[in-house]
Amino acid sequence: MDWRKEKRIGKHQRLVTWKKPRKQPRASSLTAEQWEQLPETMTMRLIRRNFEDRSGCKRRLIVATTLLDTDRYDGLELIDLYARRWEIELKLRDIKTTLRMEEFRVRSPEMAYQTLLMVMIAYNLLKTLVQRAGQLSGQLLNELSFKGALDTVRAFCFRYRGRHRQHRQRRMIFAELLDTVADKLLDIRPFRREPRAVKLRPKPYQLLGDHRSRFREIPHRENYHKPD
Secondary structure, three states: OOOOOOEEEEOOEEEEEEEOOOOOOOOOOOOHHHHHHOOOEEEEEEEEEEEEOOOOOEEEEEEEEOOOOOOOOOHHHHHHHHHHHHHHHHHHHHHHHHOOOOOOOOOOHHHHHHHHHHHHHHHHHHHHHHHHHHHHHOOOHHHEOHHHHHHHHHHHHHHHOOOOOOHHHHHHHHHHHHHHHHHOEOOOOOOOOOOOOOOOOOOOOOOOOOOOOOOOOOOOHHHOOOOO
């Protein structure tokens, strides 16, 4: 694509026309009927922005969108919204790792579904609590710690015991809970590199690949060292 030949609508924005190929690509998942219903041409808006990744390398990001109105949809806001897509992975990490649901210790698909449903309910309740604390304190939602909110709720559980009829005390405890959650802020460090690696080496034990009654342990397994 020659950026200079496209229709200019801003310093870093262009309008382009995409044409449908004559033949449907083999990798396409659309049916023949769906492919025929696609328009022959489509006007797209391209937004370009330079950025620096976590490794310090300078890169260029180009986002294509069908939102053509530049007055209603600011280009920088659209590209920043696309750049925040990584937060989806962070939310999944909160569900799996923070809530300790990386493994389901159940024996049937029905129980796995119910367990996942309970985890989603707990996650939504915690996020609602974090959102309310952010609204009252004026803090941004993405700057509040989900793990900090979870630890705070666990620490405040004992204070609610025996107070199911003490409504005034419960309101005071809840207000203090919100203040504490609002103080659990994340340490925002731009361009920080976080490789996916295990910090501690696992112990050299063999895997439990059979039932405990039939499992046979290898002698001196704990003294095994990987050769250089």
